[in-house]
Structures are given as C-alpha cells and as structure tokens.
Amino acid sequence: MVLSEExxxxxxxxxxxxFACQLDNPNGAQSQSTISKTFxxxxxxxxxxxxxxxVCNSPLLxxxxxxxxxxxxxxxxxxxxxxxxxxIESDDGGSKKSSKKRxxxxxxxxxxxxxLLFEVTEPAGNEAPSLIQVSTQQHCVKxxxxxxxxxxxxxxxxxxxxxxxxxxxxNKQLADMEEVVLQYRKGSSFxxxxxxxxxxxxxxxLTTVIYSAGVPDSQLQAxxxxxxxxxxxxxDRPYLRRANAFHFPDAAYKDGYLRNxxxxxxxPNLEDAKxxxxxxxYSYHHYMQDRVDDDGWGCAYRSLQTICSWFQQQGYVETAVxxxxxxxxxxxxxxxxxxxxxxxxxxxxxxxVQVVLNQLLGVTSKIMFVSQGxxxxxxxxxxxxxxxTEGTPVMIGGGVLAHTxxxxxxxxxxxxxxxxxxxxxYTGGEDLQTITDKGWCGWKGPEFWDQNAYYNLCLPQRPxxx
Amino acid sequence: MGRxxxxxxxxxxxxxxxxxxxxxxxxGLLAGQSSPQRDFVVLAVQTPYRESEGQPxxxxxxxxxxxxxxxxxxxxxxxxSRMLPGGLCxxxxxxxxxxxLAKDAQNSLKKLIFAMEKYITKGRLWELSEEDxxxxxxxxxxxxxxKTVCKTFDVKDPKSSAKPADWKYQTGVSSSWPxxxxxxxxxxxxxxxxxxxxxxDKCMKDGLGRWAKQIExxxxxxxxxxxxxxxxxxxxxxxxxxxxxxQTLPARIFVSDEQSExxxxxxxxxxxxxxxxxxxxxxxxxxxxxxxxxxxxxAAQAIKRDIINAVCSRVEMFLEDLLINEGSHKxxxxxxxxxxxxxxxxxxxxxxxxxxYMFPDESTADVAERLKEMLDCETPEEDIDTSLxxxxxxxxxxxSETTDSHSDDSTKHATxxxxxxxxxIQKASQYYAGVAVAAGIALLATATSLLYLNE
Numbered sequence: 001m002v003l004s005e006e007x008x009x010x011x012x013x014x015x016x017x018x019f020a021c022q023l024d025n026p027n028g029a030q031s032q033s034t035i036s037k038t039f040x041x042x043x044x045x046x047x048x049x050x051x052x053x054x055v056c057n058s059p060l061l062x063x064x065x066x067x068x069x070x071x072x073x074x075x076x077x078x079x080x081x082x083x084x085x086x087x088i089e090s091d092d093g094g095s096k097k098s099s100k101k102r103x104x105x106x107x108x109x110x111x112x113x114x115x116l117l118f119e120v121t122e123p124a125g126n127e128a129p130s131l132i133q134v135s136t137q138q139h140c141v142k143x144x145x146x147x148x149x150x151x152x153x154x155x156x157x158x159x160x161x162x163x164x165x166x167x168x169x170x171n172k173q174l175a176d177m178e179e180v181v182l183q184y185r186k187g188s189s190f191x192x193x194x195x196x197x198x199x200x201x202x203x204x205x206l207t208t209v210i211y212s213a214g215v216p217d218s219q220l221q222a223x224x225x226x227x228x229x230x231x232x233x234x235x236d237r238p239y240l241r242r243a244n245a246f247h248f249p250d251a252a253y254k255d256g257y258l259r260n261x262x263x264x265x266x267x268p269n270l271e272d273a274k275x276x277x278x279x280x281x282y283s284y285h286h287y288m289q290d291r292v293d294d295d296g297w298g299c300a301y302r303s304l305q306t307i308c309s310w311f312q313q314q315g316y317v318e319t320a321v322x323x324x325x326x327x328x329x330x331x332x333x334x335x336x337x338x339x340x341x342x343x344x345x346x347x348x349x350x351x352x353v354q355v356v357l358n359q360l361l362g363v364t365s366k367i368m369f370v371s372q373g374x375x376x377x378x379x380x381x382x383x384x385x386x387x388x389t390e391g392t393p394v395m396i397g398g399g400v401l402a403h404t405x406x407x408x409x410x411x412x413x414x415x416x417x418x419x420x421x422x423x424x425x426y427t428g429g430e431d432l433q434t435i436t437d438k439g440w441c442g443w444k445g446p447e448f449w450d451q452n453a454y455y456n457l458c459l460p461q462r463p464x465x466x
Numbered sequence: 467m468g469r470x471x472x473x474x475x476x477x478x479x480x481x482x483x484x485x486x487x488x489x490x491x492x493x494g495l496l497a498g499q500s501s502p503q504r505d506f507v508v509l510a511v512q513t514p515y516r517e518s519e520g521q522p523x524x525x526x527x528x529x530x531x532x533x534x535x536x537x538x539x540x541x542x543x544x545x546x547s548r549m550l551p552g553g554l555c556x557x558x559x560x561x562x563x564x565x566x567l568a569k570d571a572q573n574s575l576k577k578l579i580f581a582m583e584k585y586i587t588k589g590r591l592w593e594l595s596e597e598d599x600x601x602x603x604x605x606x607x608x609x610x611x612x613k614t615v616c617k618t619f620d621v622k623d624p625k626s627s628a629k630p631a632d633w634k635y636q637t638g639v640s641s642s643w644p645x646x647x648x649x650x651x652x653x654x655x656x657x658x659x660x661x662x663x664x665x666x667d668k669c670m671k672d673g674l675g676r677w678a679k680q681i682e683x684x685x686x687x688x689x690x691x692x693x694x695x696x697x698x699x700x701x702x703x704x705x706x707x708x709x710x711x712x713q714t715l716p717a718r719i720f721v722s723d724e725q726s727e728x729x730x731x732x733x734x735x736x737x738x739x740x741x742x743x744x745x746x747x748x749x750x751x752x753x754x755x756x757x758x759x760x761x762x763x764x765a766a767q768a769i770k771r772d773i774i775n776a777v778c779s780r781v782e783m784f785l786e787d788l789l790i791n792e793g794s795h796k797x798x799x800x801x802x803x804x805x806x807x808x809x810x811x812x813x814x815x816x817x818x819x820x821x822x823y824m825f826p827d828e829s830t831a832d833v834a835e836r837l838k839e840m841l842d843c844e845t846p847e848e849d850i851d852t853s854l855x856x857x858x859x860x861x862x863x864x865x866s867e868t869t870d871s872h873s874d875d876s877t878k879h880a881t882x883x884x885x886x887x888x889x890x891i892q893k894a895s896q897y898y899a900g901v902a903v904a905a906g907i908a909l910l911a912t913a914t915s916l917l918y919l920n921e
Contacts, residue, residue, distance in 0.1 A: 016722070017723050018723045022655075022739070022742060026736075059692050061720075117684075117685055117722050118720065118722070118723075119720050120652075120719050121648040121717065122718065123649055123748045125651075126748050126855075126858070127748050127856065127859070127860045128748075128805075128807065128858055128859050128860075129748070129749055129780065129807070130745075130746060130803060130805055131743060131744070131781070132801070133741060133744075134742050134743075134800060137741070138739050140736065141734050142735045143733075143734035143735065188736045189734075190733060190736070191732065191733050192732050192734070213732035
C-alpha cells in the first residue's frame, strides 16, 4: 500500500461514431472489403483537421490535427497536461484543484473526461450541393461504435504528447474494432464491438480490449488465453473478464453499495507486523439492506452476500448476489434443510455458507475449526497464508454472531495479531464516515472474540480459471 | 401588458403606400424577429395578385372578406419564409379593409393567422423550444382613416383570444443587428426503403430529421466564444443605433455522432433498401440577431435553424419541382443531380438580406422576377449575390462510393452521360421556351437510364 505523491492523470476520450455502409450481397466476397473500407474512412475522418476534443465540464476545445490549437490561450502544446485541471469545473461547482473533504487515503488518479466532436463549418472545399441517387437494392447497415480510449500519464507530460497519443489510440481502437466486427460477422448480422479497460500488472498497465456485445465471457475463453499469454498474466485467475474491467475513480457504483470501506482505515500500530489483506473488490452487505429486515438473524447471510459480491466482481461468476430467499432455497435444493426453511428467520453457520457457495457459485471452501475463541490468536499464520494465496473474505461464525474477516495484521516474531473485521450487524445507511468511525469496519484485537465459544471459519477458495 | 412591436419606418411607408381598390381588401405578411421582451418588424409584403377564374365573388353579394383566398395567402407565407435567413420569420399578417368591414376583419385575421402558422410549420424539421415566442401579430388598417389596430394571438392555443399590443414606428430598427455566417459541409446518406414516392418522402424526412437533430444538439462557437449559456452575445458593446456598421460574426458548429436510439444496441441495424439518396455539398448560412442584449444561445439557435432550413428548403423545392414536371418521383433518376443554389439579395431598405434558391438552369433574372413577385420589391440583378455557393459539382465518376455493386463501372459511365442531359430535364417548366426539345431529351435520358441502370 504505497502512497504515491505524484498525481497521475487518466485521459479518457469517448465518442460514438456511426458505422454505416451499403452491401449489395452480405454473403459475397466483396462485402468484407466494403466493411474494411468503411473503417478506413472512419480512420481518415478521425485523422482529419475537423476533429476537436472537448474537455467535459470546461470551456476547453483542442484541435489536435491542425498543429495543435486550443481555445484557451494559456494552454499550448508545450503546457503540462496537469494544467488542464484548473479549467475543469467539478460537479459541486468548485474546480478540481480545491477539493472539498479530503479522504483519509488517496483515491487514485484523476480522470479527465473528453469527447470527440467534428466540425462541419470551415469546409476545405466549396462543392455545390447535389443529390445523388443509387437505385440498386442493397442491405443498409448502421451500427454505433462506442469508442472509449484511455491514456494514463503523469501530470507533467505535455499536452501535445497527450493529444497525439489519443489520436493514435482512436485509430488503433478502430482497427481493433474492425478485426472483431469481421471475426463475429455472419452475413448481414453484425455485433457491436465494445471496449473494456483493464488495469493489468506492469508493464502492460491500463489496457483496452474489444469484446463483441452479446458474446458472453464463457465463449471467449480462447481469446482470454491468448491475451494471458500475450501479457504474461498468471493462467489461473481471471484478469480479462468483463467484471474485471477497471473501475474509474470518478464513476459511482450504480447499485449504491459501498466498495472496500477498509481502504479508508489506518493500519494498526503493531510492531514488526505485516498486513495480509483481502485482494480485489467486495461490496459491504449488512442488516436492513434491500428492504429486508433481518436484524437479529441475518448476519451470516450478509457475510455470505459480501463473499458472493467478491466472486462476482473478480469475474468468477456472472450471477447476481443472492437474496436471503435464494440462499435458503439453495440449502433446500441440496437437501440440507426442509422446504419450510424458506421464508423463515433461522440462522445459518459456516457449514451452510460453504454449501451455498458451492451450490450457487460452484466455489469450494475450507473450514477451519477452533474449539475456543482464545485460540484464534494463534491462527495468524493460517490466516496470513489464506489472504496471501486466495485473498478472499472469510466468514466466521460462533457464539451467537457471524462476522467477515477481511485481513490480519500479524507479526511472525511476536505472534501479535489484529483482525480486520467487517461487521454485518450494522443497521444504518451507506455512510462511510459512520462505518469507519464507529468501527463497523475496523481493526480488532483478539479480545474481540468470545474467549470460550467455539468458532467455525469458512475460507472460500478461488477456482482456477481465467 | 401585451407585446410591443418595434416597426421599421420603411414598413410604415410601405403600408401607407398600399392602394386597395375601393371596397376591396388587401392582405399581406409582416416579417421580423421576436425576442422574449419585444418584437421587431422589418418587412411588410402584400399578397401577390392571383389570376382567378370567374367573377370576383364580391360582385355576387358576398363580402370581400370571404373572398380572401386563404390558401394563396398561406402559400405566399410559406414561400416568403423560405426566403428569410435565420433569426427572421413571419411574425404575422396585415389586412387593409374599408371602414364598414373593420368589425369583421378581426375574425378574418384570426382565421388567417392560425391557418398560416399551421401551413408554415408543417414538415418543419426543428421544433419550437419553450422559449420561443408563439404570439403572432395581426394588424388591421382602415383604408379610409389609415387607423391601425394591432392585436396578437397565441398560435399555440387554438382557443386563444386577441390580446392588445403596441405598434411603434422607429428608424433603423435593424441597422445594427449583427449577422452570423458560416459555410457548412453536408454529407448525408439516406437509405430508401420501399419504392413508392410516398416512401421516398418519408425516408427523406426521417434522414434529414436525424441530421437536423444533430445540428440542433451541436456545440457552437460564435466569434470564437462558446454559445451555450445565458451570457451576452456581444459583451461590453454600447448600443449605437446610429452606426451603419453591421458586425459579421463567424459561427462554428461541431457535431457528434451520438444518436440516443442507437446507443443501447448490441447489434447493427440492417435494413434492405431499394436504394439510397445522398445529399452532399457546401451550403452557406446566415442569421441575424437583434441587438437588444441578445443571449449567445439564441444566436446559436438562429444560425442552427438557418443551417437546417438551408438544406431542407432546397431539397423540398427540388422534389416539389420534380413532382410538377414529371408527375412522380420516377423522374428522380440514378446519378447525380445539382440542387438549387442559395443566393442572397438585399432586403428593401432595412439592410438585411433575403435569400432565394436558384435552379441550375436559371439566371439572376429569374431570381429577380421571383423577388418582385414574392417580396414586392425591385432588385437590380447585379445586387444578387451568387458567389456564396459554388456551381462545381463533386465528380461522381472519380469519387469514391461505399457500395460494392459489381456493375459499378458501367453504372458510373452511364451516369456521366445521363448527367449531361439532366440539368435540362429538371427545370423543363414555364421558364423554357423549347418545351418540345426538353421533352425529347427527357425521353432519351429515361430510355438510357432504363437500359443501363436496371438490373
């Protein structure tokens, strides 16, 4: 968790270009060259002098292909691209430089959103207006190409480098889209090519891959295998499923759940201790959410939901996080519970969590048993290993409570340990400040556990897939 | 509480000079610009004389008011509105009657104003926004006393009643109005589904409509500044009506291809088309904006509407012309045909300009004749500016078309032959003496197209 002092910027250029062509015979040999020609025309259009970049929420316009011109005099091609930030109005009216409440930890790179526009005035020629009619029967194909290019740079990179980079990126994306469109075309049936961005380990960095709309991840296994080889990615965990797509820091999560509240906490002050934390992204599920009043009985269900959200967001499953009813039904389906279990307010434990993870997600889990809560303090090595290799959230049930363990701070030398706990018993709203201040997500010592009760821990294992 | 109309003195002179025959009525149009606070009238034109068959109804005991040819008045209004550059539109009607008909005149005016508004807006490709003024003015003038009665009707509400309005004469109402200009490159491909001419009309309307929405949503710079918001168009300028200098402000328009109905798709939209029509070329556009603290976005709206009108009016005129001469769209043969060119001429006295569309086989004399008939003004031919749009057509033979027709070469070869004949076919109308010659050529060209272009 190294804090970087540098302010990285991600320039994100979006545009929807219309792909339109006429095909005499969609199954004929000529059609492929017509399609390629149409993409080439789009590439020329994007390299022409009429294109303009606008920076969203600012008065800034940049003409990248006319030897760099900008609508703001003080921004020239040599200006540092970080200078753009002062011209951007953030949603609350202030400029981005003077941010309101600083969060405890850095929230990641700044995103500068841009759009592509085409000038229709100041034409190069002065051709007379005319009407041209073609009377042959044709298949008329129209498709939106949702261009989405990213460029990750340091703030002191020059504007002209950024603009040249973006123009190159658009051209490359059009070429990639052409390849994907031709690959999945069947006669006159075309699938829209969609860009997805992935934050891959260096040196690849922020990378864009084009997938065809309507082709599910399950059918793209071979494509992913190729890309894993190309980018030298491990072959046993997913990096390039649609769910793994990079989440831009300025985008809100539409479902309203908090993501990774733990990153806003300061680590415990433990001498000689290392941190072993959950990897990736999970959503915080707790009492009273989704208009389900499970206060007093639903804690294990909520912990299970948190775990399911992890598997969904790391790309292992496409199924939505299950509801209490769906969880109960799954247990009935495998014969673990009687049918009247569905709709009841009965508790579940780690074993049931293991069963449901298997039944609904196809995920296997290890169960760890401790006969006394005081023993948990000695499980440092096992838990550290778990978070290092699997990195999944752990459900712990015992006494009368269930919790989620998101990590440990453990010293190999002294054996001292702290547990990072996500508490599903919280009944309030999605208020990060309250949740971190009041310890609903927080570091706890070994005294947190009921020293005399026995506990079962469910440690979910990552499936070895890509 | 009612609206205030600031009217140019030239209009006062024109209205005063009208000499209706005793006992009869004169109708006419009033044109200018509306703004939320006040309205400006810069032009008045009486309805042109129409040769009608039979005796005037008045001699058969019917009131001259009932004799008003509503269709003719509204048609005149439509023709004149095509001649007005952006920012200007038909604001209302005037009616001159003898004193005994003054009372009934109000009813006639109400009928006329609603009919006119309905006819002009039919088929228009841009919608009125919340802020557009929907009051139209009716002016009644007594032929004996010259007394004027000015009222307005809200044409959005068919049940609205007449509201009183102020009618004030001023000199040089529009002398300092800035003029926005731009040249716009157009290149639209409109697929045609079905083969009947009704279908062609609908497809053209849909295709042009989509383009019009792009223009309306486009980003606009006027004189180098953003024209989005409520900021003033020209900040820090002192209102100086005495200056003869009219500012010219260049406008720049930037479009994006985003079309919301396409956005959510996961596959392409494919239709089998019987053909396509491509509209391309560079059009010249103009708009005027009043100088009573105009807002930048109203100016942007005015020039955008002119851009839309500039393309749609001439396509409409071209298709109407074909209909008259050929009887159906079968006359729209394959290949390239020049659209009418936009030309500008000075408006009587106010210093603003009007425009007209000149067919390829027409001359400035024809334009001058039309200006006389429609706008009731003499325009010397040398004052008609034909230089703003060019005559140079895009070459269909060497140009690239995105089709994969196998018969490409032969089609294009035949096209260029047919092309040479086409200009004569298009306007084989009353402007030509040699109708027989034209008909003969038309026959030859149709035969050629049937031979080479049918598959």
